[in-house]
Structures are given as C-alpha cells and as structure tokens.
Amino acid sequence: MSKRVLTARTLTTESGAPVADNQNSATAGVGGPLLLQDQHLLEKLARFNRERIPERVVHARGSGAYGYFEVTDDVTGFTYADFLNTVGKRTEVFLRFSTVADNLGGADAVRDPRGFALKFYTEEGNYDLVGNNTPVFFIKDPIKFPDFIHSQKRDPFTGKQEPDNVWDFWAHAPEATHQITWLMGDRGIPASYRHMNGYGSHTYQWTNAEGEAFFVKYHFKTNQGIRSLSTEQAQETAGKDPNSHQTDLLQAIERGVNPSWTLYVQLMPAAEAADYRFNPFDLTKVWPHRDYPLQRVGRLVLDRNPDNVFAEVEQAAFSPNNFVPGIGPSPDKMLQGRLFAYADAHRYRLGVNHTQLAVNAPRATVANNYGRDGFMASGGQGRHAKNYEPNSYDGPAETGRPLSAPLAIDGHTGTHEAPLHTKDDHFFQAGELYRLMSAEEQSRLIANIAGGLSQVSRDDVIEKNLAHFQAADPEYGRRVEEAVRALRED
Numbered sequence: 001m002s003k004r005v006l007t008a009r010t011l012t013t014e015s016g017a018p019v020a021d022n023q024n025s026a027t028a029g030v031g032g033p034l035l036l037q038d039q040h041l042l043e044k045l046a047r048f049n050r051e052r053i054p055e056r057v058v059h060a061r062g063s064g065a066y067g068y069f070e071v072t073d074d075v076t077g078f079t080y081a082d083f084l085n086t087v088g089k090r091t092e093v094f095l096r097f098s099t100v101a102d103n104l105g106g107a108d109a110v111r112d113p114r115g116f117a118l119k120f121y122t123e124e125g126n127y128d129l130v131g132n133n134t135p136v137f138f139i140k141d142p143i144k145f146p147d148f149i150h151s152q153k154r155d156p157f158t159g160k161q162e163p164d165n166v167w168d169f170w171a172h173a174p175e176a177t178h179q180i181t182w183l184m185g186d187r188g189i190p191a192s193y194r195h196m197n198g199y200g201s202h203t204y205q206w207t208n209a210e211g212e213a214f215f216v217k218y219h220f221k222t223n224q225g226i227r228s229l230s231t232e233q234a235q236e237t238a239g240k241d242p243n244s245h246q247t248d249l250l251q252a253i254e255r256g257v258n259p260s261w262t263l264y265v266q267l268m269p270a271a272e273a274a275d276y277r278f279n280p281f282d283l284t285k286v287w288p289h290r291d292y293p294l295q296r297v298g299r300l301v302l303d304r305n306p307d308n309v310f311a312e313v314e315q316a317a318f319s320p321n322n323f324v325p326g327i328g329p330s331p332d333k334m335l336q337g338r339l340f341a342y343a344d345a346h347r348y349r350l351g352v353n354h355t356q357l358a359v360n361a362p363r364a365t366v367a368n369n370y371g372r373d374g375f376m377a378s379g380g381q382g383r384h385a386k387n388y389e390p391n392s393y394d395g396p397a398e399t400g401r402p403l404s405a406p407l408a409i410d411g412h413t414g415t416h417e418a419p420l421h422t423k424d425d426h427f428f429q430a431g432e433l434y435r436l437m438s439a440e441e442q443s444r445l446i447a448n449i450a451g452g453l454s455q456v457s458r459d460d461v462i463e464k465n466l467a468h469f470q471a472a473d474p475e476y477g478r479r480v481e482e483a484v485r486a487l488r489e490d
Contacts, residue, residue: 013040014047053314054349055104058149059115062098063108063193063246064313065253067302069093069120069263075297078214078267079206081326083122084297092121092363095302096316097193097245100132101152101161107238108245109229111188111448113137113179116198116220117318118300121363128322129218130342131201133190134183136429137283138176140418142337148173163455171464174426175284177472181430184448186441187226189234192248194259195227202320202335203281205328205404206267213270213405215280215330217287219294220261231448250305258303264294270405277423281332285429312359317346328404333418351375368396431472442479450483 011019019040026038034041056062068090075084083091098115099106114133119126139148151169155162170176182188190196200218207213229237237244252259266287268280278285306312320329321339329335346354352374354360355367372387386393418424437445449469456462462484470477 013043056098056345056349058100059098059117060104061102061106061108062096062115062313062316063249064094064096064306064309064316065249065302066092066094066304066306067258067300069298069300071298073296073298075206075265075295076208078208078216079326080209081122081127081206081324082124083120083127083324084326093300094119094121094312094316094359095300096313096318097249101149103154105242107242109189109234109237109242111183111231111234113183114190114193114196117316118198119316119318119322119360120324122324123364124324125365125367126322126360126362127324127327128318128320129200130318130320130338131199131218133187133196133198134179135199135201135217135219135286136179136182137201137334138170138179139173139334140175140282140284141333142341144173145334145337145341163452164457164461167453167456167465168458168461170468171461174468174471177427177468178284178430178433180449181433181445181472184452185433185437185445187228188448189229189231190245191227191229193245194224194249194252195222197222197226198261202283202338203330203332204335205270205330205407207326207328207403207405211405215268215270215273217266217292219264219266220300221264223260223262230444231451249302253302253305258301260302261300263297263300265297266292267295268292275421277421278429279418279421279424281330281335282418282424283332283334284426285424306359311357315350315354315357316359317343317350317354317357319343319346323403325401325403328402329407331407353377370395427468427471430468431476434473434476442476446476446479446483449480450487453480454484454487 011022013019022040025041026035027033028035036042069083070090071084071087074087083089096115096117098117099108099110099112100115101112102110116131116133118129118131120129139145148169151165152161154160155165170180187196198218198220200216202217204216204218205213206216241247249259266289268276268287273280276287276291278287280287319339319342320335321343323329329339350357352371353376356376356378361367370387370389384393386395389395390397434442434445453462453465456465466477466481466484468477469480
C-alpha cells in the first residue's frame with residue numbers, strides 16, 4: 001500500500017490519524033448496527049457531548065475583543081504600576097462585555113446592567129479590572145449576593161423571571177434604590193456595547209513609589225457618545241436580532257471602526273476616607289465629582305475580534321484579585337467578597353489550570369510559580385524544577401515587596417454593619433440622581449419602574465418599594481405610586 005502524506009487539508013482524529021470516511025459510520029454489514037470499534041464516530045460524539053462547559057451563573061451572555069490601553073497623562077504621583085508609568089506606553093488588553101441576569105442564549109437588548117471586564121496583559125503580570133456600565137450596584141455586602149441573584153434569575157417553579165421575586169428582594173434591600181434608579185432610567189438599555197460607559201464600580205487602592213496610598217474609582221467614558229434604547233425599541237431590536245450587541249461590536253471592528261474609551265479616575269488620599277460624608281467603600285454610592293474631580297489617565301481602544309468566541313470569550317476568566325504592583329484592594333465589602341468568588345467560579349467552570357489558557361495567560365511576562373498538576377495541566381517546568389519553596393535549586397523566590405500599601409484595621413471581629421458617615425443613608429443619592437434628570441427622563445423612569453412594580457401580586461411588597469422611592473424624593477415616590485395605581489386599575 002502506498003504511503004499517504006498528511007497535509008494541512010487532511011482531516012484527522014484528535015490523535016492525528018487520517019480519517020477515511022467522515023460521512024458514514026462503520027456498520028456490521030450494509031444496513032447493520034453500528035460497531036463499537038468505530039473510533040472516529042465515538043470520538044466525535046463523546047467530544048460533542050462535552051462541548052459545553054457550565055455557563056457563568058451571572059454574566060453568561062458576553063462578547064469580547066482585543067485592543068490596547070495607551071497612557072496619555074502622568075499619574076506616577078499616585079501609583080507605581082509599571083503599565084501606567086510612561087506617557088505613550090501601550091499595553092495589550094482583552095475586554096469582555098456581558099449582560100448579568102440572563103442565560104447564555106438570552107438577548108442583548110434587555111434592561112440589565114452590563115459587565116465591563118478588562119484584562120491588562122502587563123509586564124508585571126495580568127491586571128484584571130472587573131466592573132459594570134453603572135458606577136453603583138444593588139447591594140453592598142457579598143453575603144446577600146446569592147440571594148439577590150436568585151431573585152433576579154428564573155424562578156424554580158415557573159422557570160422564568162418573576163416580578164414578585166425581583167421586587168420582593170428590592171423591597172427588603174433599600175440600599176438598592178440608587179441602582180434601581182440607574183437601571184430604570186434612560187441608560188438602562190445601552191444601544192450597543194460601544195455606546196456605553198464602563199466603571200470599575202468598586203473602590204480600589206493605588207500606591208505611589210513613596211508608599212502613599214490613594215483610593216481610586218475608574219471611569220471609562222465612551223468616545224462614541226452615550227446611546228440607549230427605550231423599552232419599546234429594545235423589544236423590537238431583541239426580536240429582530242437577539243445578538244444585536246455582539247453583531248454591532250463584531251462588525252464595527254471588522255470595518256475598522258474601532259471603539260474607544262477615555263479612562264478617568266477619581267483619587268482620594270487614604271487619610272480622607274474616614275471623615276468623608278459618604279462611606280467611600282459602599283458600592284451603592286458614588287463620590288460626587290465636585291468632591292473628587294475626574295482626572296484623565298489614558299485611552300482604551302478595541303481593534304481586533306477574537307478568532308474563536310468559545311476559546312477567547314466564553315473561556316476568558318477575570319478575577320479582581322489579579323493585581324499588579326502599585327494597585328491593590330480597598331475595604332469595599334463587595335470587592336473583598338469578589339476577590340474570592342470570581343477566581344473560585346473559574347476553578348469550577350474551567351478547572352484549576354484555567355490561567356494556562358491562551359486568553360488568560362500572561363503575554364508580556366510568564367507565570368512562574370509552584371502550582372502543579374490538576375485537571376488539564378499542560379506540563380511541568382522541566383525535570384529538575386522543584387515543586388516547593390524555599391529550595392536550594394534557584395527556583396522562583398519572593399520579592400518581599402507588597403503590591404500595595406497595607407490597609408489599617410481596628411476593633412473586634414464580628415458581623416458588623418458598615419460604619420455610618422454623615423450622609424450615609426440608602427436614599428439620598430438616589431434622590432440626587434432623580435433630581436438631576438430632565439422632566440422627560442423622569443417620566444420615562446417612572447414608566448419603567450411602574451411597568452414592573454405593577455405586576456407584583458402582593459400589595460405589601462408594592463408598598464415597601466413605594467416607601468423607598470418616597471424616601472429618595474417625595475415627588476419621585478408620589479409619581480411612581482400614581483403610575484402603579486393607574487396600571488393596576490386598567
């Protein structure tokens with residue numbers, strides 16, 4: 001038999017053997033039953049059965065793209081992070097956008113926060129900045145997060161999202177009033193991923209070369225301008241193309257219309273945090289810009305689509321505990337909880353070696369540690385490399401230099417509520433946001449809230465939510481109450 005040379009066009013099994021027939025399964029005679037010895041058939045079916053990994057519990061529906069971040073302004077007085085140390089310096093990035101509550105097959109054009117997860121491939125390791133398109137969130141303590149998400153996801157009995165569950169949780173979480181006002185407002189349904197802002201949302205810490213600490217909030221302002229959809233426009237868009245945001249992002253970059261954002265930060269000297277009028281570590285609150293003005297840092301540009309959505313978007317893993325020297329955490333309770341939860345979610349979904357996948361691996365440096373083995377381990381580090389530290393074989397060693405300044409702590413352990421600052425209540429900033437809106441924006445906000453709240457079956461749940469809007473602003477509460485009553489009387 002003549003020797004057959006495999007070429008790039010030769011179909012092979014996963015072990016590299018050529019496939020003779022990819023159209024017909026092997027059978028016991030013509031028309032007979034299939035044969036267990038058909039390795040190609042069994043491999044194809046077994047692999048097909050395993051093509052789907054568990055979807056993310058939240059942020060399942062996502063899109064992503066590669067690009068770069070370029071420093072435009074000197075911030076070395078606030079952080080010694082290497083990728084921010086020189087004006088003009090560029091760092092490769094990967095950005096994943098997502099909706100939060102729906103499943104992988106959900107529509108893009110829905111009223112929901114949008115994830116804005118950014119991976120910087122820096123020369124000192126990967127830095128993950130995990131945020132949303134809103135500067136605040138519904139809750140401020142991670143112990144409530146599973147309950148919150150359960151209330152927003154599909155009901156165990158009906159199998160669909162239930163207004164009773166959504167609004168019942170919010171009735172018992174008055175701190176959500178600020179984020180509800182954001183979500184139900186005009187920016188609640190972005191027209192595309194390109195036409196929305198991104199926020200770090202949490203409070204982080206920057207440390208400069210002298211060891212001075214600053215608390216920081218990130219603001220990525222879209223250079224395409226804010227564009228949003230009304231509820232009616234979103235319903236039409238979702239019906240025509242459930243993948244509308246994915247389609248828009250993909251096609252824009254393919255045309256060379258590369259979306260960009262300008263990064264600004266708010267910086268608070270660490271010593272000012274204790275006496276600030278709002279708790280600066282409360283994820284349900286913002287720092288007003290008149291207190292801490294925006295300072296420009298750089299420009300984020302997306303210019304390359306992934307070659308494979310599953311490998312590079314679905315398997316992309318972000319964790320806010322991936323810091324680099326000069327950047328660290330704050331006492332933000334939600335951030336502290338996510339430092340564990342995000343990485344643990346990826347260990348469950350993708351395995352303990354998910355950081356070795358191409359989209360997650362460092363690009364401007366190499367990972368060099370003593371982690372070994374586990375599911376899908378891609379190999380060792382040589383026959384003479386040791387898997388313990390310290391050792392006498394010139395293995396990787398610690399630097400002795402913390403990534404950021406230490407956080408001060410005081411008091412006794414326990415399940416404490418966050419300390420109250422002078423303006424710390426659940427409603428003040430929600431009222432401020434309402435009063436900032438134009439009359440037309442306020443009317444749309446009222447209609448959006450009433451549309452959902454009027455579907456709740458229990459009067460006491462409705463009354464509890466109405467009390468929150470009343471506490472934020474008396475006119476706000478009255479108008480929501482009137483709109484809900486009108487819809488329930490129809």
